[in-house]
Amino acid sequence: MSVTGSQALFFGGAWSATAAAHVACILLGAPACRLKGAGERMARAAAAGKPMAAAMTLAIAGMRGRWAAYAFAGEGVIAPLPFMKAALPAISAVYPARGLGFPLLKAAFPENSRRFLLVASGICPVIGALHAYGTVARWQEL
Numbered sequence: 856m857s858v859t860g861s862q863a864l865f866f867g868g869a870w871s872a873t874a875a876a877h878v879a880c881i882l883l884g885a886p887a888c889r890l891k892g893a894g895e896r897m898a899r900a901a902a903a904g905k906p907m908a909a910a911m912t913l914a915i916a917g918m919r920g921r922w923a924a925y926a927f928a929g930e931g932v933i934a935p936l937p938f939m940k941a942a943l944p945a946i947s948a949v950y951p952a953r954g955l956g957f958p959l960l961k962a963a964f965p966e967n968s969r970r971f972l973l974v975a976s977g978i979c980p981v982i983g984a985l986h987a988y989g990t991v992a993r994w995q996e997l
Contacts, residue, residue, distance in 0.1 A: 860992020861930045867985030868926030875919040880912045892971025894964060922946045926986060929993055939997050943990040950983025
């Protein structure tokens with residue numbers, strides 16, 4: 856077992872779990888949306904109680920929560936999950952793609968703050984690298 860690989864998956868999973876904290880936008884409403892840089896349109900939708908704002912937030916949080924679970928399962932902290940040898944490489948690829956997609960995201964979501972897009976785009980490749988390194992190091996144990 857690779858301790859370094861386990862640590863990489865643990866930290867990648869922890870970052871994914873932290874990203875799942877998007878649910879704060881549902882619980883705290885428009886101020887949390889503004890703080891996280893989600894854009895004024897999303898903040899107004901949250902303030903108005905529009906279900907789409909909550910649904911989008913839950914979708915993002917749920918996806919990141921599942922990704923955290925896969926990282927923790929790959930590390931061995933929780934029981935193995937189905938399709939781990941497919942899911943972990945896919946997760947490892949999506950994060951850097953999200954980071955490199957900054958120009959497309961800026962064009963698609965012009966109301967999102969530049970700070971939000973830069974921070975998220977900078978962090979995502981790091982999270983992807985942690986997932987990838989841990990997945991490669993732990994491949995035989997998956």
